[in-house]
Amino acid sequence: MSFLTYLINGLSLGSIYAIIALGYTMVYGIAKMLNFAHGDFIMVGCYIIFSVSGAIGGGSTMGVILSVILSVVLCSLLGITTEFIAYRPLRGAASPLAVLITAIGVSYLLENVALLIFGADVKSFSSVITWQGLSFADGQLRIQGVTIVTIVVSLVILICLQLFINKTKQGQAMLAVAEDKGAATLMGINVNKTIMLTFAIGSALAAVAGALLCSAYPNLSPYVGAMPGIKAFVAAVLGGIGSIPGAMIGGLVLGIVEILSKTYISSQLSDAIVFGILVIVLIVKPTGILGKVIQEKV
Amino acid sequence: MEPILEVNDLSVYYGVIQALKGISFKVNKGEVVALIGANGAGKTTTLHTLSGLIKADTGLIKYKGEEITKIPGHKIVSMGMAQVPEGRRVFAEMTVFQNLKMGAYTRDNSAEFQETLEKIYTRFPRLKERSSQLAGTLSGGEQQMLAMGRALMSHPEIILMDEPSMGLSPIFVNEIFNIIEDVNKDGVTVLLVEQNAKKALSIANRAYVLETGSIVKEGNAADLLNDEAIKKAYLGE
Ligand SMILES: Nc1ncnc2c1ncn2[C@@H]1O[C@H](COP(=O)(O)OP(=O)(O)O)[C@@H](O)[C@H]1O
Ligand SMILES: [Mg+2]
Numbered sequence: 001m002s003f004l005t006y007l008i009n010g011l012s013l014g015s016i017y018a019i020i021a022l023g024y025t026m027v028y029g030i031a032k033m034l035n036f037a038h039g040d041f042i043m044v045g046c047y048i049i050f051s052v053s054g055a056i057g058g059g060s061t062m063g064v065i066l067s068v069i070l071s072v073v074l075c076s077l078l079g080i081t082t083e084f085i086a087y088r089p090l091r092g093a094a095s096p097l098a099v100l101i102t103a104i105g106v107s108y109l110l111e112n113v114a115l116l117i118f119g120a121d122v123k124s125f126s127s128v129i130t131w132q133g134l135s136f137a138d139g140q141l142r143i144q145g146v147t148i149v150t151i152v153v154s155l156v157i158l159i160c161l162q163l164f165i166n167k168t169k170q171g172q173a174m175l176a177v178a179e180d181k182g183a184a185t186l187m188g189i190n191v192n193k194t195i196m197l198t199f200a201i202g203s204a205l206a207a208v209a210g211a212l213l214c215s216a217y218p219n220l221s222p223y224v225g226a227m228p229g230i231k232a233f234v235a236a237v238l239g240g241i242g243s244i245p246g247a248m249i250g251g252l253v254l255g256i257v258e259i260l261s262k263t264y265i266s267s268q269l270s271d272a273i274v275f276g277i278l279v280i281v282l283i284v285k286p287t288g289i290l291g292k293v294i295q296e297k298v
Numbered sequence: 299m300e301p302i303l304e305v306n307d308l309s310v311y312y313g314v315i316q317a318l319k320g321i322s323f324k325v326n327k328g329e330v331v332a333l334i335g336a337n338g339a340g341k342t343t344t345l346h347t348l349s350g351l352i353k354a355d356t357g358l359i360k361y362k363g364e365e366i367t368k369i370p371g372h373k374i375v376s377m378g379m380a381q382v383p384e385g386r387r388v389f390a391e392m393t394v395f396q397n398l399k400m401g402a403y404t405r406d407n408s409a410e411f412q413e414t415l416e417k418i419y420t421r422f423p424r425l426k427e428r429s430s431q432l433a434g435t436l437s438g439g440e441q442q443m444l445a446m447g448r449a450l451m452s453h454p455e456i457i458l459m460d461e462p463s464m465g466l467s468p469i470f471v472n473e474i475f476n477i478i479e480d481v482n483k484d485g486v487t488v489l490l491v492e493q494n495a496k497k498a499l500s501i502a503n504r505a506y507v508l509e510t511g512s513i514v515k516e517g518n519a520a521d522l523l524n525d526e527a528i529k530k531a532y533l534g535e
Contacts, residue, residue, distance in 0.1 A: 169403070173403065176389055176392070176400050179390065179392075180389065183387040183388075183389065185351060185371040185372050187401060187404075188372050188376055188403045190370075191372065
């Protein structure tokens with residue numbers, strides 16, 4: 001029974017990684033850049049929820065819903081603004097390093113602004129999910145509410161994203177921009193707008209991930225997004241960066257491996273094991289689990 | 299005859315390299331105009347500038363009497379100017395059908411879409427057979443047809459074609475040129491960029507010769523086919 005509990009916890013943590021990785025992978029696939037500040041959007045989302053629910057007196061269901069919605073909207077706007085101010089001017093720059101370094105700069109900027117506003121002390125985040133969860137087999141198997149909600153939310157997000165990309169015109173435009181910006185422009189697609197939409201969606205997902213992450217691990221600090229951001233990046237690469245199902249699979253694998261190795265091997269070594277797996281997968285299959293062979297476009 | 303496209307003293311730089319050195323030409327409604335020239339002459343640069351993929355540094359582009367020099371690329375196709383780009387550039391990871399749908403991105407009428415799609419499938423039966431196949435798995439000739447079908451989905455008044463015969467087997471080359479003539483007969487004006495000068499001149503009304511960024515000759519296609527200098531430089535005779 002306890003193995004099952006750990007597996008479900010791993011699935012839940014993996015779902016959070018997956019949601020973050022989806023944002024990473026979409027931005028990479030469409031804008032062709034690694035947004036290393038993506039993890040810090042999680043942190044911004046958490047502080048927004050923390051502040052809003054603090055201001056309106058947390059605990060009420062309405063307050064919780066309002067704070068999460070506000071967090072999603074504001075993170076989207078932050079994503080769009082960051083893209084517009086920091087990344088767009090560098091699109092088409094001679095070296096892809098320019099935008100990568102800018103993204104790292106944005107990451108430090110966000111962390112330090114949070115430090116300035118909220119201080120370095122760890123805030124205790126009150127979970128947005130008050131449901132206690134379910135218990136099975138006479139209480140031998142208990143699954144927390146936050147765990148179940150996290151898994152369900154990530155599944156819903158994945159399905160919605162797939163439908164959006166495959167069934168809507170905007171989604172198809174994203175695929176076209178991902179493949180060939182010039183050809184997409186010739187079709188009449190506004191590439192800038194499409195990339196903007198990608199950032200909006202990716203950042204909104206980061207806000208959702210933040211709400212779930214801080215509900216499961218309620219310690220809020222300016223660096224709360226950094227490690228999950230890196231893990232999600234690993235998940236995206238593991239699954240095949242640019243691939244949406246890949247990000248999902250990569251996230252789940254990572255979460256399960258992390259929890260199981262923490263439980264059965266060593267909690268100190270778990271991160272080493274996680275990154276070790278990445279190295280091995282990349283040696284065996286450099287494009288990741290679902291990654292396609294990267295074609296250089298002329 | 300009224301010009302559908304007029305280009306006046308157009309210059310384009312890539313950094314410090316001047317790719318187009320003040321070229322002027324025009325395309326009249328209903329014509330097939332060929333733009334021929336060697337590799338690196340500036341043909342693709344010309345078409346990219348017309349479609350708004352790169353910005354002109356100086357000069358004027360007029361389409362149907364309206365200046366479009368500064369209009370962003372994604373707005374050009376809905377004005378009626380489509381392009382079949384060099385190297386086809388189909389969306390390899392999308393199906394043939396999805397590619398055609400992207401071609402109709404700016405059109406919002408689903409009845410019209412069905413009708414146009416049927417027309418294109420009649421013109422290119424191979425595309426219909428392979429409608430659910432990924433475009434990346436098509437042969438070069440089939441991809442060229444897809445690129446043409448995709449451009450036609452937008453109901454263009456003028457279509458810019460960049461080396462449609464490049465890399466194709468002789469059978470496909472003939473087929474492609476037949477299709478270009480058919481498309482033109484249906485009332486679509488064609489600006490055809492080619493290195494295969496003989497073929498291009500044989501279906502064109504008029505032609506311009508581009509050499510390292512400048513237009514060095516222009517005239518009726520039939521006259522250019524018999525021009526001694528052209529024969530020597532471009533027709534291999
Ligand atoms: N993206 C680019 N950056 C720099 N120079 C370019 C670029 N594209 C084309 N050129 C140069 O501009 C000139 C014209 O190129 P192009 O228009 O592609 O010629 P064509 O299509 O006639 O073969 C060439 O000298 C080419 O090297
Ligand atoms: Mg060319």
